[in-house]
Amino acid sequence: MSKEEATFEDVALATRHGKEAAIAAHLRQVGLLITVPPDFPSDDFGTFSGERERPGSQFETAVAKARKAIELTGLQKAVASEGAYGPHPVIPFVPLGRELVVLLDAATETVVEGWWSGTKTNFRSGWVSSLEEAEEFAQRLGFPKHGLIVRSGPEEFEFLKKGIVTHQIFQESVEFLLGRQQRAFIEADMRAMVNPTRMSAIEQATRDLVTSLRSFCPACQSPGFRVREVVRGLPCSLCDYPTEGIKEEVFVCRVCQHRECRKMANRESADPCYCPVCNP
Numbered sequence: 168m169s170k171e172e173a174t175f176e177d178v179a180l181a182t183r184h185g186k187e188a189a190i191a192a193h194l195r196q197v198g199l200l201i202t203v204p205p206d207f208p209s210d211d212f213g214t215f216s217g218e219r220e221r222p223g224s225q226f227e228t229a230v231a232k233a234r235k236a237i238e239l240t241g242l243q244k245a246v247a248s249e250g251a252y253g254p255h256p257v258i259p260f261v262p263l264g265r266e267l268v269v270l271l272d273a274a275t276e277t278v279v280e281g282w283w284s285g286t287k288t289n290f291r292s293g294w295v296s297s298l299e300e301a302e303e304f305a306q307r308l309g310f311p312k313h314g315l316i317v318r319s320g321p322e323e324f325e326f327l328k329k330g331i332v333t334h335q336i337f338q339e340s341v342e343f344l345l346g347r348q349q350r351a352f353i354e355a356d357m358r359a360m361v362n363p364t365r366m367s368a369i370e371q372a373t374r375d376l377v378t379s380l381r382s383f384c385p386a387c388q389s390p391g392f393r394v395r396e397v398v399r400g401l402p403c404s405l406c407d408y409p410t411e412g413i414k415e416e417v418f419v420c421r422v423c424q425h426r427e428c429r430k431m432a433n434r435e436s437a438d439p440c441y442c443p444v445c446n447p
């Protein structure tokens with residue numbers, strides 16, 4: 168065993184949806200080897216299709232999953248991820264996704280996190296009233312590369328088929344509902360193992376976690392020293408008026424609360440087009 172291999176540490180991964188595909192290789196770079204407990208009870212922590220409510224905020228839920236994985240494996244550390252998808256707060260009809268990956272250390276009770284957020288997602292749903300319409304909509308959701316859900320209505324469980332990845336099952340489910348209620352409700356299945364777009368978002372969040380794990384607090388040397396606030400007021404390059412532009416980023420340590428303001432690189436002033444005085 169080489170010296171480097173000797174420093175590897177086993178950590179549990181809370182998943183039953185194959186997330187190790189997005190996570191394991193990146194964590195290996197920082198000496199963490201993933202162990203997946205068998206039959207992790209993922210659904211206890213909420214489902215995208217709504218059978219189970221998420222027990223807390225996105226962050227609380229991710230940490231609760233990690234804690235469960237620690238309990239199931241007896242390891243000291245665990246990784247868990249939690250996604251949140253919904254309408255974009257600013258751009259109408261555009262979905263916004265936010266993925267969080269956390270590493271919980273039960274010995275020190277510290278959490279280091281990684282985030283991804285963006286609009287690259289197939290999180291969409293809608294009614295169809297013919298098989299042709301259904302197939303057209305399915306294609307827009309990336310089917311069959313992405314799994315689908317066909318159900319009797321939004322947030323309805325009376326007829327609910329998840330993880331559909333074959334045309335045959337898709338057609339049968341849609342035709343059954345069309346025959347019975349003249350329409351069917353289709354949505355993207357957001358579970359990672361049937362949603363490569365989401366899997367790649369989780370991978371991006373894992374990269375961010377790795378960056379975070381490599382960033383140490385200058386005061387207490389804990390990992391996870393990262394930007395948590397920004398200071399606005401970047402001066403206008405023409406008149407010096409403080410604009411909404413970001414002037415400084417504030418790095419904060421969650422362990423000892425040490426804070427450090429760092430000026431944005433290559434950003435001394437704001438373009439006058441963002442200045443409320445020069446461009447009212």
Ligand SMILES: [Zn+2]
Binds near residue numbers: 384
């Ligand atoms: Zn610190």
Ligand SMILES: [Zn+2]
Binds near residue numbers: 406445446
């Ligand atoms: Zn100005």
